[in-house]
Amino acid sequence: MSTVSWITARGLFGRRRFLLLLPLPVLLLTLAILSRSLGVDPGEWGPAVLVGLGLAVVLPVVALIVGTGVLGAEIDDGTVVHILTKPLPRWQIILPKLAVAAGVTAVTVAVPLYVAGVLAHSVRLGVALAVAASIGSLAYCAFFVALSLLTRRPVLLGLVYVLIWEGLLGNFVSGTKVLSIQQYVIALADRIAPTEMLATNVSVPVASVMSALIAVGFTALAVDRLRSFSVAGETS
Amino acid sequence: MTTISAEPAAPATPASTLDLAGVSRWYGNVVAVNDVTMRLGPGVTGLLGPNGAGKTTLLHMMAGFLAPSRGAVTLDGSPTWRNPDVYRRLGLVSEREAVHTFLSAYEFVLASAKLHRLPDPEAAARAAIALVEMEDAQDRKIGTYSKGMRQRTRVAAALVHDPQVLLLDEPFNGMDPRQRLHMMALLHRLGDAGRTILFSSHILEEVEQVSGTVQVMVAGRLAASGDYRTIRRLMTNRPHVFRVSSTDDRALAVALMAEESVTGVELGRDGLTVRAGDYGAFTRALPKIALARSLRVRSLTPEDESLESVFSYLVGS
Numbered sequence: 001m002s003t004v005s006w007i008t009a010r011g012l013f014g015r016r017r018f019l020l021l022l023p024l025p026v027l028l029l030t031l032a033i034l035s036r037s038l039g040v041d042p043g044e045w046g047p048a049v050l051v052g053l054g055l056a057v058v059l060p061v062v063a064l065i066v067g068t069g070v071l072g073a074e075i076d077d078g079t080v081v082h083i084l085t086k087p088l089p090r091w092q093i094i095l096p097k098l099a100v101a102a103g104v105t106a107v108t109v110a111v112p113l114y115v116a117g118v119l120a121h122s123v124r125l126g127v128a129l130a131v132a133a134s135i136g137s138l139a140y141c142a143f144f145v146a147l148s149l150l151t152r153r154p155v156l157l158g159l160v161y162v163l164i165w166e167g168l169l170g171n172f173v174s175g176t177k178v179l180s181i182q183q184y185v186i187a188l189a190d191r192i193a194p195t196e197m198l199a200t201n202v203s204v205p206v207a208s209v210m211s212a213l214i215a216v217g218f219t220a221l222a223v224d225r226l227r228s229f230s231v232a233g234e235t236s
Numbered sequence: 237m238t239t240i241s242a243e244p245a246a247p248a249t250p251a252s253t254l255d256l257a258g259v260s261r262w263y264g265n266v267v268a269v270n271d272v273t274m275r276l277g278p279g280v281t282g283l284l285g286p287n288g289a290g291k292t293t294l295l296h297m298m299a300g301f302l303a304p305s306r307g308a309v310t311l312d313g314s315p316t317w318r319n320p321d322v323y324r325r326l327g328l329v330s331e332r333e334a335v336h337t338f339l340s341a342y343e344f345v346l347a348s349a350k351l352h353r354l355p356d357p358e359a360a361a362r363a364a365i366a367l368v369e370m371e372d373a374q375d376r377k378i379g380t381y382s383k384g385m386r387q388r389t390r391v392a393a394a395l396v397h398d399p400q401v402l403l404l405d406e407p408f409n410g411m412d413p414r415q416r417l418h419m420m421a422l423l424h425r426l427g428d429a430g431r432t433i434l435f436s437s438h439i440l441e442e443v444e445q446v447s448g449t450v451q452v453m454v455a456g457r458l459a460a461s462g463d464y465r466t467i468r469r470l471m472t473n474r475p476h477v478f479r480v481s482s483t484d485d486r487a488l489a490v491a492l493m494a495e496e497s498v499t500g501v502e503l504g505r506d507g508l509t510v511r512a513g514d515y516g517a518f519t520r521a522l523p524k525i526a527l528a529r530s531l532r533v534r535s536l537t538p539e540d541e542s543l544e545s546v547f548s549y550l551v552g553s
Binding site: 081227 | 299301302303318320322323327328330334335338347348352353393394
């Protein structure tokens, strides 16, 4: 494990906001287990819990907390200077941080989604959701890490993207669906395990290419922005 | 068990020079740093100036954390902006008390050593911690440290790769006099070993023990630079107004008028207002006068001790 990822992981789990990660996956699991044990028809609760809660809320919000936490939190409190005053090419800082963020997000989201998918339909759906959510984790985290370097309010802007763009506009303006990580994740999951639970809006090739483009593009952008990272003077 | 000398070894590589050539930095219409040219070589240099003079902006440009709007900052010929390689030779202790509070000092300094890819990070971390005398507390979480201890830990982390140049932004902030003395001694040891040390401060009294050169910044410009003693003399010999109260103000006023350094005395209800032509001579003479007349001085307050007045006096001379 590289020193950058070690510090990043310690910083992530050492902060109290880490606890924010727990409630949403727990809620997802609870709802799935409850619905199953009460014998509700999976066709009724499946789409709401798996997509409405799991892919539309739990995945992006966890990715937002973690993705802005690995770099944005260090920029906020100034500790990022310790890593930046080292003779490291900047990609050696961004890539480990992104890896930690995407990994933590994937584990936090994929495990409850897998269980919920199994309860709702089949092991195959569980695996499909877990795999698609992991790909989504990488795309979301790359976006939120880059956002940490583009603005001083990454959490706010990230929330606007998740809630307004993906959540609200996605329902009314069909064009925004082509630029929505959530739609890519749904399309990819449906490709791996075709069921009637996932309503896809974008094609699988579009979803794959766009996910890759977002992950690579925003990572490259983050590396470039970190090269020109400026510390704002506080006393002068 | 090996013993680690607290004395830094002489740098293996030749001394480094930090060059600023016509450096300016502005934010919109506000000019924070205005056409500063200076060359920093081995030894200790103090960067002095009141708050808002542009010291931090200048330091950030030196450390590669801010692009100059005009001019160039170079370390041994290579620019510091967008050039992480300069950190092989440069260390920075920023003003913000930003530390990973969840790590111990040893873990923190060791992480720095590893990030520098040092051949023996454990030994380097132990040596740096010994240098700042933090061995006793090195395994405690940084969150439990006092301000001075955190500062020393940060200095250790900045020194772990034995840099030729060390920049410190307000390193004495919040330190008690003993810690300040200790830090100053450390900086001098490093400077004497051939390293280029620059620290900033807005409190003149903090830099009393500096033996090196001083750069004075006022309102974004380099107002004075040179030997510390020369500048110190300029500062202490400046005309000054004091408020003095004693057991017998009238008797003291009479005695003071005979004193050469005093240019005027005004007798007020609650004490004397004394105009002194020479800060140093007056403050040395006052106790003797009081003692000779068996007077007790209740209070002595410099009237215009605000930094701005001191600095503007410096700019004028």
